[in-house]
Amino acid sequence: MSDLPDYRLDVIALDDPYPFYRRLRDEDPAHYSRAEDLWVLTRYEDCHAAFNDWRTWSSFGRGNLINDLPDRIGKTLGTSDPPRHTFARSLVNRAFTPRTVARLESTIRKLARELASKAAERGTIEFASEISAPFNAGILGAMFGLPDGEFLRLRRWLDDFFLRDKPEPGRESRQAIAMRELHGYLGALAAEHIDHPTDDLMSAMIDAEQDGQKLDQEQVVVTTMTFLTAGFESTNNCFTNLTYALALHPELLDVVRQHPDRISDFIEEGIRWDAPAQGFVRSPTSDVELHGKTIPAGAQVVLHIGAANRDERRFSDPNRFELDRDDRHHVGFGQGVHFCVGAPLARTMAQVIFEELLAVSRRWEVDLVDAQRVTTPNFRGFARLPLTIR
Numbered sequence: 001m002s003d004l005p006d007y008r009l010d011v012i013a014l015d016d017p018y019p020f021y022r023r024l025r026d027e028d029p030a031h032y033s034r035a036e037d038l039w040v041l042t043r044y045e046d047c048h049a050a051f052n053d054w055r056t057w058s059s060f061g062r063g064n065l066i067n068d069l070p071d072r073i074g075k076t077l078g079t080s081d082p083p084r085h086t087f088a089r090s091l092v093n094r095a096f097t098p099r100t101v102a103r104l105e106s107t108i109r110k111l112a113r114e115l116a117s118k119a120a121e122r123g124t125i126e127f128a129s130e131i132s133a134p135f136n137a138g139i140l141g142a143m144f145g146l147p148d149g150e151f152l153r154l155r156r157w158l159d160d161f162f163l164r165d166k167p168e169p170g171r172e173s174r175q176a177i178a179m180r181e182l183h184g185y186l187g188a189l190a191a192e193h194i195d196h197p198t199d200d201l202m203s204a205m206i207d208a209e210q211d212g213q214k215l216d217q218e219q220v221v222v223t224t225m226t227f228l229t230a231g232f233e234s235t236n237n238c239f240t241n242l243t244y245a246l247a248l249h250p251e252l253l254d255v256v257r258q259h260p261d262r263i264s265d266f267i268e269e270g271i272r273w274d275a276p277a278q279g280f281v282r283s284p285t286s287d288v289e290l291h292g293k294t295i296p297a298g299a300q301v302v303l304h305i306g307a308a309n310r311d312e313r314r315f316s317d318p319n320r321f322e323l324d325r326d327d328r329h330h331v332g333f334g335q336g337v338h339f340c341v342g343a344p345l346a347r348t349m350a351q352v353i354f355e356e357l358l359a360v361s362r363r364w365e366v367d368l369v370d371a372q373r374v375t376t377p378n379f380r381g382f383a384r385l386p387l388t389i390r
């Protein structure tokens with residue numbers, strides 16, 4: 001009889017959940033958690049195959065976030081299956097092109113340089129609120145044509161969006177309130193864009209057309225919402241995890257300081273090594289037999305990216321942070337039809353902010369005593385991370 005503990009969602013926020021993930025991969029790769037009433041797949045091969053097989057592993061059945069609200073399911077990119085997803089995704093791809101990212105590059109550089117220079121003056125900063133939040137807010141705001149500073153007002157909604165709070169009977173959850181208010185705000189913004197088109201991403205989504213069909217206003221609103229929520233939360237977790245990884249590996253710090261062209265390798269390995277998005281949900285459309293178990297149709301199944309990216313069956317010496325790793329095929333940005341739309345933007349943003357910060361830093365020390373991890377069930381990173389760079 002195995003003494004393997006039940007998987008619990010809060011394991012994601014542990015300092016080191018990786019030994020437990022290893023036990024799951026080895027001892028119970030198709031694990032049913034009684035505590036959470038969900039299944040967890042932890043091996044790379046299983047997660048990779050499931051991400052690629054949307055016919056069996058639906059994003060529509062239970063949504064793709066662990067705490068998805070029933071209202072959202074079927075409306076957003078991440079919670080729909082082909083052919084509905086194919087149509088919306090191809091229009092989003094038309095609006096959000098490499099040119100969109102290229103056009104944002106000067107804004108990204110300017111903002112990163114300003115934030116890095118302020119950080120250098122101060123010496124010690126709180127990375128999440130003083131670098132990551134204003135950086136992400138500024139860039140996502142610029143993408144959607146929000147006036148300067150406006151995006152930070154949306155922050156409360158974005159923070160609440162990923163909560164998993166259980167309200168008193170008869171009351172709305174903070175998550176539901178955030179979603180409703182954000183929806184109202186973006187609805188008004190979309191209406192304004194329809195009357196007065198600009199050259200931002202929202203206008204591009206309104207204009208994009210395929211075979212005579214366009215996204216309707218509601219689709220534009222919910223897609224924008226996915227962009228903002230996905231873009232804000234995962235990038236914060238990515239940047240804070242990378243900051244922490246650098247502090248843990250002083251030998252890496254020397255390399256990326258002396259060779260800024262290695263920063264992209266550092267980012268890619270960092271996303272494999274400590275995945276910001278730890279898991280996304282799928283739901284089987286029929287019973288699935290796996291590793292001697294039957295996962296019933298309709299179950300909630302987490303494809304555990306964080307565990308898959310450390311699978312020794314796929315990656316040699318997976319717990320080692322290896323800048324020269326040949327195998328870059330991690331599933332940190334997902335895989336298949338739902339592969340992250342924002343990956344090129346996230347990579348560019350990470351590259352630029354670390355280039356600028358490393359250029360002005362003399363030290364790189366995090367204060368773990370005063371740090372705080374995020375506690376949303378899908379993501380791993382820091383809500384608070386004091387960093388000393390000078």
Ligand code: HEM
Pocket residue numbers: 059064077078079089226227228230231232234235238271276277280281331332333334335337338339340341342343345346
């Ligand atoms: C390092 C940062 C990021 C990580 C680790 C990340 C990770 C992911 C992952 C794993 C998925 C797949 C979800 C699934 O299969 O259910 C995804 C999808 C998505 N991401 Fe990202 N993401 C990041 C940044 C961004 C940014 C900056 C944006 C937008 C500006 C964005 C927008 C999206 C959208 C819209 C989807 C849904 C795509 C679809 O379902 O077709 N992401 N992301």
